[in-house]
Amino acid sequence: MSGLLAGKRILVTGVLMDSSIAFHTARLAQEEGAEVVLTGFGRLSLVERIARRLPKPVPVIELDVTDQERLDALPGLIREHVDGLDGIVHSIAFAPPDALGGTFLQTGWDSVATAVEVSAYSLKSLVTSCLPVFGPRGGSVVGLTFDAKVAWPAYDWMGVAKAALESTSRYVARDLGGRNIRCNLVAAGPIRTMAAKSIPGFGTFRDIWAQRAPLSWDVTDPEPTARGVVALLSDWFPKTTGEIVHVDGGVHAIGA
Template sequence: MSGLLDGKCVLITGVINHASIAFGVAQRAQHEGARIVLTGHGRLHMVEHVAQRLPNPPPVIELDVTDAAQLASLAERTREFVPRVDGVVHSIAWAPPGAIGADFVAANWDDAARTLQVSTWSLPALAHALSPLMPPGSAIVGIDFDASVAWPGYDWMGVAKAGLEGAARYLACALGPRGIRVNLVASGPLRTAAARGEPRFDEIAAAWQARAPLGWDTADTGKVARTCVALLSDWLPATTGEIVHADGGFHVTGL
């Protein structure tokens, strides 16, 4: 039986450990037949170690999205392992302590700018870097957290996610004529390594578990991963610029 991603080559960013959303996507993508490449930043050996937990341990290449030289060489370095890139998963977000869970109004520009560069600007930057390898029919999927409201303690990361949503729409318009789709998956709160930097995560998660019509398990990345894989596949060929919620339905509820 063929998989949704049979024959596709997918580059996945943001694998930190086995609890990360990106790891769940990598696992599901391989299950559906994809050949994958992972990227890591800084302690690359950690990503290489967690890659060994995948059914077919993939290559890992270094990518710091704030490093212009690494972005410029990304397509060439990726081509060493795959002939093309049919799918890209953007799972990159980071904020310094002064930009999240602190005093939103008092945050300095350096902290805010760093948050926006890593968490927002990196989406079009990644698309531009890999575009030479992306044929018509390719797909870019980014990991989002609903930015239509302000979340307690999320601060400049919330602003960055709002920017990510805007960037995805503009990117969808820019790449559409080339047959490349761009969509976001808005996940509910998951207990990943990134979540440890969110001081009011437990409060937000409790609200989700109480109100999501389908329920919500903060330890289960599988449902979000499946949604990402569906968007990477050929089954949504006319869908671009969308924010697909994989949040148990929380976003439709009121008080």
């Protein structure tokens, strides 16, 4: 079998619609030779229906990353479908409505705690729960972020959660390097996904990218970001860890 991910076994979280970065990552991973397992939360029947649009059939495991019992059971559920893992895609984020939209100073701790637990702490939770199914060769963990170096309009506590995710990734990289497990993030430009619809003023991001991206940016095309994720899952970055790779048309490098 040929391909960038030939023979690799990859767990992909966060597939909800076929417009998502996670879906296109799963699709490309299969096209590059990987065996893919998906996780879903909540509307599992929807995830299963969307999964049927992938090139090859895939199993779907129900997972709530805030439920320790589910996390503890995850290795056994993975082994029902594959004999181990070589990679994980973390594409999980959520913030309650009052944590977005310009009311940053009024948001209560309960909503902030939810955003941080689901969007950042879950990286640590997911990776540590999957450690028993990584072999001696190690592997690659890749998460998705939205550049957290600056404050964005309306992004509010999700921006804080993404900053926490970026820091968490570096600590995971530090602590798992000895097991040859790399942990990196892809900082994507705005993509019109189901998650994006929950962000008030998403059109503002579209306008920013239209004005500032040195490379043209299409908010309806998740494939460039998915390609970045697949590249980091591959063996072509064997000594890259704790890194944030920007797939954003270059906006991160350009001043206002």
